[in-house]
Amino acid sequence: MPIPAHNRRASRAVAATLSAAGLIALAAAPAAFGDETAPELVIGGIEPVNGVKPGSSFDLSATVANKGTRAAEKVWVSYGVTRGLDFAEVPSNCRTQQVRSYDEMPERWIAVCAFDQVVEPGTVYTPERPLRVEALDRALNDELRVNVWDVDPGADENGTQPVAGTAPAVKLVEGQAGSEGTARVVNVPVSSVNTADYRVTGAALKGSVGDMVKMKVKFINAGPAWILTKQGERSVSVMITPPAGTSVVKRGQFCQAKGKAYVCGMRSLNEGSQETYTFELKIDKRVANAKGQVALSTEARPFDPNKANDKADITLDVTGGEPTGSTGGSANVSGGSAGGLSTAGDDGTTTNGGTLAETGSSTLPITGAAAAAVATGAGMLFIVRRRRTQSPS
Known part of the structure; x- marks a missing residue:
């Protein structure tokens, strides 16, 4: 499914500057347009990554939970990494693009994964297979950003044309209760030995x-x-x-x-x-x-x-x-x-x-x-x- 281009102003409203002060969870998303029954999706299960060696890779796991009172009919999870990192393999239900620096945002790679399945309130989900991230030769102090949506976030107009992954598609499966997060977007540091x-x-x-x-x-x-x-x-x-x-x-x-x-x-x-x-x-x-x-x-x-x-x-x-x-x-x-x-x-x-x-x-x-x-x-x-x-x- 193609990721449509979207308005830069709309993207900036949800694209806060990547932070370096450890694990930072931004405010949870409010109910859309005052609808108290709207889904309230949150991300969890992500920790800082330290001591990575350039040329090696690590698995990125995350949880998705719905703290609202209405089910989300479909969800999108967006992964962003700064230029010292890259995605080693990308599932076919995800699309990647390279985004150059603009405003306060550094250059980065973004993978947006679409999960065409219902996320029920009060249930924790996790991708059945973690996303593999590679540390490049230039890696040192990088950052990782994960975001969850109940609408298609679209592509960043400052980026390259999105490209679909070639690895087998992944789906969400029920995870362990108690691992749900509290925020819609999470930033974590990734440090490499370099x-x-x-x-x-x-x-x-x-x-x-x-x-x-x-x-x-x-x-x-x-x-x-x-x-x-x-x-x-x-x-x-x-x-x-x-x-x-x-x-x-x-x-x-x-x-x-x-x-x-x-x-x-x-x-x-x-x-x-x-x-x-x-x-x-x-x-x-x-x-x-x-x-x-x-x-x-x-x-x-x-x-x-x-x-x-x-x-x-x-x-x-x-x-x-x-x-x-x-x-x-x-x-x-x-x-x-x-x-x-x-x-x-x-x-x-x-x-x-x-x-x-x-x-x-x-x-x-x-x-x-x-x-x-x-x-x-x-x-x-x-x-x-x-x-x-x-x-x-």
Whole structure:
């Protein structure tokens, strides 16, 4: 049975942001349109999953119960997993689609399973065969979301065309009483044993006094894991200090001035992603042994044990002019655009929580006001949101 497309506004009303604070059960669904006899379906039997090894799989079991007073003639159970996970096998009564990031929702896979059978009030049911979930090579800290419906939720219009599963169909069977849940939608964390290697690269500059030179430095997540940035959490930023004796004519995209340094964000923390920060500098004078630096911010990153590549030098070879003895930071003159940035709070945490995959665009619009607001503190996050209307690839 095809899953029809549905209105994005309707989907957002039931698609709250995936949470990372352990097991979270959202409010139970109210009776539809004030009908006190409507079915009241709830999900249960789901626990956090820890210590998964990339390449392995685990079984996902769930229960469905009807706390209402009227039977549900048919039910749909929706399973959503973030991009470090995938469905190893999908029953033929389920359809899957890949949904790209939009708003605060991260990229994810969704499987919607239709059960064409009656769910009676006061009875607990469970799929006769659990859904198999696989941890991919990029898995680290992922999330799982399970939802139950008494109407077809349809397909997410930001996703790929839904595809039917090929494994044998499953049905609901009566389960053990007392295992019923209390909410219509449940989010749980899935943690894997994995690492990610954040790296920065420096630059070697050369020119004469009065010259304009370009400085290009990079941030790279060399993987193998991707990083899910969660709402309100601190995340990595890149601190760039140009060499002494230079002034910044144009700062890099996603960068904001902080004293003599610049704090820079990135579009993506996916495995293999990278961000290049291009600055235009003017060589004002020759300073002996002038050297700048690019370095990662200092928040804890237990998933990244390799600290040797967390900082790199920016060297400057100046010809002409008499050298001075100072090796201090450069003058902080910034004439360029900082690009689109997430709004950050005074404690260095993001208020939008979005981490979006690279699109190749030089500027990416974001939702909300104060797009260029800057927070104090080394752990601030500037991550650009993906264009909400971006088509999935």
